[in-house]
Amino acid sequence: MTSDAGAGxxxxxxxxxxxxxxxxLAILRAAADELVHSGYVGLTMDRVAARAxxxxxxxxxxxxxxxxxxxxxxxxxLPADPELDLDTGSLRSDALALLQRANARMTSxxxxxxxxxxAAIPDxxxxxxxxxxxxxxxxxxxxLRMLARAVARGEARPEALTPRIATVAVDLLRNEYxxxxxxxxxxxxxxxxxxxxxxxxVQVRPASRGGSxxxxxxxxxxxxxxxxx
Numbered sequence: 001m002t003s004d005a006g007a008g009x010x011x012x013x014x015x016x017x018x019x020x021x022x023x024x025l026a027i028l029r030a031a032a033d034e035l036v037h038s039g040y041v042g043l044t045m046d047r048v049a050a051r052a053x054x055x056x057x058x059x060x061x062x063x064x065x066x067x068x069x070x071x072x073x074x075x076x077x078l079p080a081d082p083e084l085d086l087d088t089g090s091l092r093s094d095a096l097a098l099l100q101r102a103n104a105r106m107t108s109x110x111x112x113x114x115x116x117x118x119a120a121i122p123d124x125x126x127x128x129x130x131x132x133x134x135x136x137x138x139x140x141x142x143x144l145r146m147l148a149r150a151v152a153r154g155e156a157r158p159e160a161l162t163p164r165i166a167t168v169a170v171d172l173l174r175n176e177y178x179x180x181x182x183x184x185x186x187x188x189x190x191x192x193x194x195x196x197x198x199x200x201x202v203q204v205r206p207a208s209r210g211g212s213x214x215x216x217x218x219x220x221x222x223x224x225x226x227x228x229x
Contacts (some may be wrong), residue, residue, distance in 0.1 A: 018054075027052045027059055031073035036109060039116040040070055040127075070117060071130040077110045086142070091150040095169060095198055098142055099190045102170050106177050107184060118178055143167045147202060160202040169198040 018026060030052035034043050043066060049056045063069035086097045105111055114135075121128045143166040150156035160166070172193050176185050 023054065023058060024062060025076075027054065027062070027069075028073050028076040031069050032076050032113075035070060035073055035077075035113045035116070039113075040066075040120045040124075041116075043070055045069075065126065067124055067126040067130045070127065071134050074110075074113055074117060075134060077113060079110075086146070087149060091146075091153075091155040091203070092194060092199060094146045094150070095194045096190065098146060099169050099173060099194060100187075102173055103185050103190060106173065111177075115178060139170070140167050143170065150202070154204060156202045157204055165201060168201060169193050172197065 027048065031043065031048045033051060034047055038047070045056045045059055045066070048069070049059060052059075059069065063072060086094055086101070088094050088097060117127055117131065121131075140163045144161065144163065147156055147161050147166045151158050151161055173185065173190070176182060176189065
């Protein structure tokens with residue numbers, strides 16, 4: 001007679017071993033959670049491995065040190081932005097709209113993570129290398145495209161179309177938060193940055209009018225000529 005013992009029991013489901021992109025995403029999400037809750041100071045490979053339910057070797061094979069993992073995790077936190085280009089048809093309006101969007105993000109939890117990374121650079125200079133390589137170029141894109149459109153419309157000088165000049169407005173905004181220690185920036189400051197710094201730096205400068213001025217009464221040799229009657 002066959003025993004019925006255990007007939008209703010089922011074996012616990014075997015966890016599928018994660019590989020490739022699935023495992024990487026789990027690690028990045030775990031690292032991002034650690035950054036949000038503990039900051040860069042509290043980010044450790046042990047804690048990330050425990051949260052991701054994996055081992056440290058799986059992390060080190062993909063990200064060799066803490067700065068590379070931290071920056072990769074920060075990028076995981078960034079929202080996908082379908083409105084990369086804000087095209088209002090005006091250089092001033094475009095610049096102000098981009099700066100307003102950047103200002104809104106500066107007060108988000110994601111921006112707090114970035115400020116924590118920036119604050120840790122003096123203690124871990126490798127963070128600066130990672131940010132410059134993987135974060136800064138992506139942030140430059142919208143400003144460069146906006147300025148390129150302004151150049152095509154004749155509003156901006158072609159020689160101003162460089163990453164350093166194109167992003168000066170958002171760099172100044174970031175400095176207000178990082179160095180000034182403020183938590184919010186009023187709209188009036190954004191307008192000042194655009195009108196008093198950014199636009200004078202990039203706009204087409206008025207060409208000098210042809211011909212000599214009324215005060216110019218010298219010939220090529222420098223001899224003063226009598227005004228014609």
